[in-house]
Amino acid sequence: MxxxxxxxxxxxxxxSDVAQSFLIVSLPRCYESCLYVPCYYRNQVISLISLWKDEASEDGFEDEDFDLVFSTTEELSYKIKFTDGNHRSKFHGPGWEKLIRDYDLFYGDIIQLDLQAEDFFFPIDLMLSESRGGYKAFPKPSVDRLKIPAIVTNDLRMKLGYLPLKGSMRLVQIFSSLDFPGTYCIHKDGRMAITGISAFADAARLTVDCVVLIGIQWHTVRGEDSLSLVIIGLYKKTE
Ligand SMILES: [Zn+2]
Incomplete structure (x- = not known):
């Protein structure tokens, strides 16, 4: 019921006043548009978020900056709106809807939020419902993202002297003069997420078994700083 x-x-x-470390919910009927916080977790979630808001206000942030972030085990991040009504509170917004689409989630699938979270940032786990196999949910292959390890990002920042947290990027393969637009964003953990990869990978004929040697370069085009991801070598795996 x-x-x-x-x-x-x-x-x-x-x-209840019992503090839990995880919030575990089966997606209800309204899952495509929102997730209402279960009554028994509501106080805990509200007090956690209001604590963060108080801290953020002291740091000078405005009200509109209070988006939560749900971060999956595949390190995809989603900005989530939280609204606290008279009788119920909900997680919702375009980020929530995108999470549902990316992971192809459905009524009865299970979301677990880590309530030990910090700073508007909830690590989440996603499982399919028992009737759909009960497996861990994975993002659909169409999710277009490549992650660069933090050590590479840090090295790049050291060499360049500075590196904005997000911006545009060119995806370039030097041998076939391919040049595609992309974007990058550096996460809190130092990793760089690059979007625009799937169209580029098609054109560059990258397949899942390819071993690719890439370089990241910073250069100036028509007076504007620009970051490029350059494919230096492309090898077919041989077994
Ligand atoms: Zn309830």
Missing amino acids: ACDVCRNLNCPGVE
């Missing part, structure tokens, strides 16, 4: 207040299945509907 779904709870009349929070719409979640098997919600006992009581607010």
Whole structure:
């Protein structure tokens, strides 16, 4: 039975003072648009978020900066809106909808939020429902992202002297003069996420078994600083 207040299945509907380290919820019927916080977790989630808000306000952040981030075990991050109403609170917004699409989630699948989280940042785990096999959920292959290890990002920053946290990037293969637009973003853990890879990989005929030697370069084009990901070598794996 779904709870009349929070719409979640098997919600006992009581607010307890017991602090939990994880929030585990089966996605309810409204999962495509939002997730209501189960009644028994609501106080804990609200107090956690208001604590972060207080800290952020002291640091001079404005109200509109208060997006949460859900970060998956594949290190995909989603900005999530949190709204606290009179009777229920919900996680929602374009980031939530994208999370559902990227992982192809469905009614009854399971999301686990780590409530030991810090600074608006919730690590999450996603599992398919028992009726869909009960396996860990993985992002669909169309999710277009490449991760560069933090050690490479740090090395690049040291060599360049500076490196903005996000910006545009050219994806270049020097041998076939391929040049595609992409973007990059450096996460808190130092890793650089690069988007735009799938169109580039098609054109450069990269396949899952390719071993690719890449370089990241910083250069100036028409007076503007620009970052490039350059494919230096491309090898077919031989077994
Ligand atoms: Zn409830």
